Amino acid sequence: MSEPTERLWTGRAVAHMDMDAFFAAVEQLDDPELRGKAVIVGGDPTKRGVVSTCSYEARAFGVRSAMPSAQAKRLCPDAVWVTSHFGRYGEMSRAVRAILETYTPHVEPTSIDEAYLDITPGTTGEHPLSIARRIQAEVDTLGLSCSIGLGSCKTIAKIASDHKKPHGITVVWPGEEAEFLAALPVRVLPGVGARTATQLARVGIRRLGELAALDDATARDFLSRYGPDLTARARGIDPRPVHYERDPKSVSNEHTFATDVRERAEVERALSGLVSHVAERLRKSGLAARTFTVKLRYADFTTPTIRRTVDVATDLPEEMLPVAIELLRQSWSPGAGLRLIGFGTSGFEETAVQLDLFGGDKAADERPKRKALAEGVDAVKARFGDGAISRGISSRHEGPAGPDTQPS
Numbered sequence: 001m002s003e004p005t006e007r008l009w010t011g012r013a014v015a016h017m018d019m020d021a022f023f024a025a026v027e028q029l030d031d032p033e034l035r036g037k038a039v040i041v042g043g044d045p046t047k048r049g050v051v052s053t054c055s056y057e058a059r060a061f062g063v064r065s066a067m068p069s070a071q072a073k074r075l076c077p078d079a080v081w082v083t084s085h086f087g088r089y090g091e092m093s094r095a096v097r098a099i100l101e102t103y104t105p106h107v108e109p110t111s112i113d114e115a116y117l118d119i120t121p122g123t124t125g126e127h128p129l130s131i132a133r134r135i136q137a138e139v140d141t142l143g144l145s146c147s148i149g150l151g152s153c154k155t156i157a158k159i160a161s162d163h164k165k166p167h168g169i170t171v172v173w174p175g176e177e178a179e180f181l182a183a184l185p186v187r188v189l190p191g192v193g194a195r196t197a198t199q200l201a202r203v204g205i206r207r208l209g210e211l212a213a214l215d216d217a218t219a220r221d222f223l224s225r226y227g228p229d230l231t232a233r234a235r236g237i238d239p240r241p242v243h244y245e246r247d248p249k250s251v252s253n254e255h256t257f258a259t260d261v262r263e264r265a266e267v268e269r270a271l272s273g274l275v276s277h278v279a280e281r282l283r284k285s286g287l288a289a290r291t292f293t294v295k296l297r298y299a300d301f302t303t304p305t306i307r308r309t310v311d312v313a314t315d316l317p318e319e320m321l322p323v324a325i326e327l328l329r330q331s332w333s334p335g336a337g338l339r340l341i342g343f344g345t346s347g348f349e350e351t352a353v354q355l356d357l358f359g360g361d362k363a364a365d366e367r368p369k370r371k372a373l374a375e376g377v378d379a380v381k382a383r384f385g386d387g388a389i390s391r392g393i394s395s396r397h398e399g400p401a402g403p404d405t406q407p408s
Contacts, residue, residue, distance in 0.1 A: 011174050013120045013128035013150065014242060016157035017100065017135065019113035020145040020166035024055040026092050027082050029143040038063075038079040042258060045073035045081065050259035052084055056166060066258065086255070086273055092144065099138045103131050108242045111256070116154055118242035132169050152177060153238035159188050177236025182209030189234060196223065208234045251281050251289070252344030260299045260337030267338060268325060274343040275324050279317040282345065288313035289345035292320055294327040297340035306331045313349040320345070 019025070023041040028034045038058035043049020049069035061076035072079070093112045100107045103126075106118035119128045132148045139146045149160025151172040159181070160170040172180045186208055187197045197206075203222060205211050211219075212234040219227030232238070253274045261267055271294070282289060293307040306327045314320060324343055332338065 007173065009121050009128050009174065011120075012118070012152050014152065014154055014157045015117045015119055015128065015132055015135075016149045016154070016161040017096075017115050017117065017139075018147050018149075018161040018165075019096065019139075020147055021053055021055050021059075022092075022113035022144070023053040023084065023089055024058075025144050026089055027085070028055060029092075030088065034080060034082075038076050040069075040072055040076070040079045040081050041084055042072070042081070043069050045069035052258040054079070086270075090273070090277060092142065095142055096139060096144070096146070099135060099142075103135065106242045106244055108244055116157065116242045129169075129171060132171075136167070136169060151236075153236065154240050154242070155190065155233045155238040156180070156236055158190055159184070162188070172236075178209075178212065181212070181234060181236055182207065184208045186211055186234075189230065191226070191230060191233075199223070250293075250344050250346040251278055251285070251287070252293070252295075252342055253277050254295065254340055254342035256340045257338065260339055262335050262337050264334040267332070267334075267341060268328065270341050271324055271328055271343060272321060274341070275321045276317045278343055278345055279315055279320060282315040287348045288315040289320075289348055291345065291347035292323050292327065293342075293344040293346070294324055294331065295340070295342035295344065296328075296332055296338055299337035299339060301339070303340075304331055309347060313347070 024039045027039055027041060028037075034055075036057065037055070038061065039055040040051055040058050040063060041053050042051040047069075051063060051065055051067045051069055051072050053065050054063045054072070058072075058076050058079050061079075063072045063076050063079070069081075089112060096113075097107065097109060097115065100115060100117055104117055104119055104124055106123070108116040110116065117131075119126075119131045121128065124131060128150055132150050136146055136148055145167045147161050147165045147168045147170075149157040149163065149170050149172075151157045151160055152174045156172045156177055160172050163170040184207065185197075186192050186200055186206060187194070189208060189211070192200075200206070200211065200222065205214075205222075211231055214222070214227070214231045216228040216231070219231040221227070223230060255270050255274060257270070261270075290311075290313045291307055291309045293305055295303065295305045297303045308323055308327060310323065320343075328341075
């Protein structure tokens with residue numbers, strides 16, 4: 001039975017949209033023979049691979065994301081294994097985001113398959129629950145499925161979106177936050193991991209209602225400076241806004257690997273895909289960038305960044321990528337496990353002019369042709385979709401373009 005929309009919504013309304021088994025769902029969409037089957041997207045089960053995601057048919061056997069592939073193979077021996085196609089996932093992610101942005105400009109993507117939306121009454125002209133239902137229906141038309149949580153803040157919306165998966169809409173009406181949260185285990189609260197949950201269990205706190213009952217001083221004793229914030233969110237109090245930028249100071253993308261990556265080819269392939277997508281976003285915004293940043297996150301969660309500012313701004317991936325690869329190689333050596341890689345741009349100018357990093361008049365002569373080619377590719381994609389055309393990036397590195405992710 002669906003929730004009524006006649007009920008008045010008072011105050012802020014935040015939705016969290018979470019795609020259902022996204023990577024596996026895209027694979028099933030593109031290959032009808034996979035529909036209804038247990039599909040696992042991930043690394044080779046005969047090696048030290050890891051499950052990236054899996055279909056709900058595979059989850060019925062106990063397979064989960066981040067599980068070792070060998071274990072998943074034992075649990076579901078008849079599963080169909082497929083390798084990741086990050087460019088295709090990025091294409092579908094952008095199609096979903098385009099749907100979201102027809103309802104509100106206040107969209108905050110948090111990963112390739114999740115986003116927050118501020119759909120507070122008075123800003124959209126429509127009841128928040130009606131918007132959630134329409135978004136879900138439009139995602140259905142893509143051949144995919146999403147679940148949506150709707151509440152008065154980010155914390156409530158995030159927890160609610162996982163409450164009725166797949167293809168669910170969970171509404172927590174204003175004033176009912178504490179009741180909704182009280183009986184849930186503390187692990188569902190964003191920011192509470194296994195270590196914190198164990199620490200809380202030692203003092204008898206296993207449910208969010210018990211965490212919410214702590215005063216700030218006690219919470220700080222148990223959980224250091226983060227305690228008061230966690231207890232507030234356990235009560236459903238979360239003033240964080242849905243963050244979006246009309247005039248960005250930077251344009252960037254990140255990709256989180258399903259398991260720590262140590263091979264040069266895989267890391268550089270991921271970086272190439274990020275550079276391509278960032279460059280396309282710059283061109284759509286009429287911007288060119290002079291400063292490039294590569295962000296890394298190692299297995300121990302240290303997160304260095306390294307950047308370089310060049311003489312002249314650009315919006316072309318083949319001019320950005322050699323710089324990005326050089327920055328990567330200055331700060332990372334194969335064999336060191338990486339959890340995440342990101343590429344960002346800043347120092348914007350309104351129009352792109354020649355960038356000749358390596359000197360020579362030939363680069364100046366060729367640049368207008370590359371610019372026209374890039375804009376032509378953009379135009380074809382805009383009319384016929386991202387899959388209609390693609391082009392490689394020529395650079396001093398190994399491997400073709402790779403993953404394509406949501407903006408960071």
